[in-house]
Amino acid sequence: xxxxxxxxxxxxxxxxxxxxxxxxxxxxxxxxxxxxxxxxxxxxxxxxxxxxxxxxxxxxxxxxxxxxxxxxxxxxxxxxxxxxxxxxxxxxxxxxxxxxxxxxxxxxxxxxxxxxxxxxxxxxxxxxxxxxxxxxxxxxxxxxxxxxxxxxxxxxxxxxxxxxxxxxxxxxxxxxxxxxxxxxxxxxxxxxxxxxxxxxxxxxxx
Amino acid sequence: xxxxxxxxxxxxxxxxxxxxxxxxxxxxxxxxxxxxxxxxxxxxxxxxxxxxxxxxxxxxxxxxxxxxxxxxxxxxxxxxxxxxxxxxxxxxxxxxxxxxxxxxxxxxxxxxxxxxxxxxxxxxxxxxxxxxxxxxxxxxxxxxxxxxxxxxxxxxxxxxxxxxxxxxxxxxxxxxxxxxxxxxxxxxxxxxxxxxxxxxxxxxxxxxxxxxxxxxxxxxxxxxxxxxxxxxxxxxxxxxxxxxxxxxxxxxxxxxxxxxxxxxxxxxxxxxxxxxxxxxxxxxxxxxxx
Numbered sequence: 188x189x190x191x192x193x194x195x196x197x198x199x200x201x202x203x204x205x206x207x208x209x210x211x212x213x214x215x216x217x218x219x220x221x222x223x224x225x226x227x228x229x230x231x232x233x234x235x236x237x238x239x240x241x242x243x244x245x246x247x248x249x250x251x252x253x254x255x256x257x258x259x260x261x262x263x264x265x266x267x268x269x270x271x272x273x274x275x276x277x278x279x280x281x282x283x284x285x286x287x288x289x290x291x292x293x294x295x296x297x298x299x300x301x302x303x304x305x306x307x308x309x310x311x312x313x314x315x316x317x318x319x320x321x322x323x324x325x326x327x328x329x330x331x332x333x334x335x336x337x338x339x340x341x342x343x344x345x346x347x348x349x350x351x352x353x354x355x356x357x358x359x360x361x362x363x364x365x366x367x368x369x370x371x372x373x374x375x376x377x378x379x380x381x382x383x384x385x386x387x388x389x390x391x392x393x
Numbered sequence: 394x395x396x397x398x399x400x401x402x403x404x405x406x407x408x409x410x411x412x413x414x415x416x417x418x419x420x421x422x423x424x425x426x427x428x429x430x431x432x433x434x435x436x437x438x439x440x441x442x443x444x445x446x447x448x449x450x451x452x453x454x455x456x457x458x459x460x461x462x463x464x465x466x467x468x469x470x471x472x473x474x475x476x477x478x479x480x481x482x483x484x485x486x487x488x489x490x491x492x493x494x495x496x497x498x499x500x501x502x503x504x505x506x507x508x509x510x511x512x513x514x515x516x517x518x519x520x521x522x523x524x525x526x527x528x529x530x531x532x533x534x535x536x537x538x539x540x541x542x543x544x545x546x547x548x549x550x551x552x553x554x555x556x557x558x559x560x561x562x563x564x565x566x567x568x569x570x571x572x573x574x575x576x577x578x579x580x581x582x583x584x585x586x587x588x589x590x591x592x593x594x595x596x597x598x599x600x601x602x603x604x605x606x607x608x609x610x611x612x613x614x615x616x617x618x619x620x621x622x623x624x625x626x627x628x629x630x631x632x633x634x635x636x637x638x639x640x641x642x643x644x645x646x647x648x649x650x651x652x653x654x655x656x657x658x659x660x661x662x663x664x665x666x667x668x669x670x671x672x673x674x675x676x677x678x679x680x681x682x683x
Contacts, residue, residue, distance in 0.1 A: 206432065208432075208435070221503065260456070261456060261457065261494065262456050262494075263452075263453050263456045263458070263491050263493075263494045264491075265491045275452050275453065275456075275491045276447075276452055276453040276454075276455065276456035276491075276494070277456055278455055278456050278457075280457065280537075280538065281537075281538040281541065281576050283576060304538070304575070304576075304578070304634065305538070305574065305575050305576035305634075305635060306574075306575070306576075306635065324634065324636075326436050326439045326440060326443070326634060327455075327538065327575075327578040327634055327665070328440065328443070328454065328455040328536075328578050328665060328666060328667040329439050329440055329442075329443040330443065330447070330452075330453055330454060330455045330456040331443055331446045331447040331450060331452040331453065331454065332439060332442055332443035332446055333443075334452070334456075335446070348503075348505075349495065349498060349503075349504070349505025349507070350494065350495050350505065350507075351456075351494060351495070351496070351505070352505070363439070365432055365435075365636070367636070375635075375636065375637070376574070376575075376635060378637075379574065379575075379630065379631060379632070379635055379636070379637045380574060382630050382637070383571050383574070383629040383630055383631050384571060386571075386628055386629045386630055387567055387568065387571040387629060390567055390625055390628065390629075391553060391554060391564055391567070
């Protein structure tokens with residue numbers, strides 16, 4: 188397992204290939220459906236004017252996402268009443284729902300990594316080649332196990348989106364992932380999809 | 394009557410944090426199927442470590458604690474209104490204790506209620522009166538990732554060459570498994586209903602998931618099809634997490650229903666490997682869990 192510090196350089200991203208097991212250490216942010224929609228509409232496509240603390244949060248996110256990674260995760264968080272937050276369970280959510288946004292978000296913020304599960308499609312793969320970036324697959328459902336690698340919750344933005352949809356800033360140590368889409372156009376997901384399609388065709392003729 | 398608030402809270406805790414032994418055994422057998430050093434095997438090993446850790450720490454197996462789906466089988470004369478109140482109170486308390494993630498979101502305003510209560514459909518509670526004096530409450534937690542890859546087919550389906558018979562059922566179920574890839578957190582368990590209408594079909598496809606892993610359909614033709622679908626799904630090569638591998642589906646559960654002459658629905662509910670379902674049985678002052 189290769190150990191990588193966040194933020195991550197172009198050279199390191201390019202050196203990683205589909206199938207590589209990686210342990211991430213450093214600071215990352217969570218963001219899923221509500222966050223991607225909000226980022227896209229407010230700051231990328233600008234179809235909605237910034238409201239409330241939108242601009243403050245945007246400025247705070249820029250350095251965190253620059254060269255960084257976003258984690259598709261809606262955690263279970265303890266300490267909500269006291270604001271002494273602690274991640275109790277924090278596995279990945281299904282990433283493909285962000286396919287319409289992800290490539291643009293990667294380019295806009297110079298985001299080098301997306302962590303989630305289930306993989307993403309052609310638009311995100313293209314952005315991985317351009318930025319450069321990579322898709323890092325965490326083990327779906329391994330929530331208690333992954334939460335142990337979250338050492339501290341440094342802060343939270345947009346808690347009004349709800350606990351699962353908020354932007355949690357976390358410090359992780361040896362967070363385990365596998366590269367399943369790389370900066371060279373490789374995608375394990377596209378490969379498995381193709382192979383399983385032809386296996387299905389064979390079974391349908393029986 | 395016995396105060397059931399704590400026992401129902403315990404049912405929620407157990408369901409969220411302690412994977413049933415039959416599911417764990419099936420995952421342990423699956424590890425041995427995958428090649429040493431493969432991503433598939435490593436995924437299953439991590440899954441098993443997580444199962445042990447969640448049990449030891451009493452923390453959720455998966456952060457998506459899903460839609461809580463309760464089936465309540467109560468004796469004659471028991472107030473379902475009071476049972477509903479008891480269950481909703483336990484759900485709120487379980488959320489406060491971090492056994493459940495606040496998961497109930499208003500579909501129009503996107504606002505999360507924060508306590509897992511919503512409208513009359515959230516949490517889902519089914520009531521049925523039974524003979525005798527035993528109260529049984531079953532709970533299933535089904536996450537959104539696997540719920541999203543569920544599918545319903547109206548047969549015939551010409552694209553797949555699926556006619557209105559068991560051979561056609563087989564084809565559409567395999568199609569659903571291929572389309573799901575790893576996104577429902579494979580290896581999964583398939584709940585399949587044949588017949589019904591669109592609504593009852595989905596309900597029945599979930600209800601069959603309360604069966605034990607090794608519990609086959611009582612209908613021999615369905616029992617044979619269950620085995621065949623599990624074997625053939627595993628020939629698709631999707632594997633744990635969609636990494637490629639031999640274990641895509643751990644088990645298939647099927648049920649036949651009555652249907653209209655014009656309708657032939659096949660409904661597939663995909664359950665993730667974190668197959669969280671538990672049962673609480675109350676008789677007099679005794680409470681036990683399965």
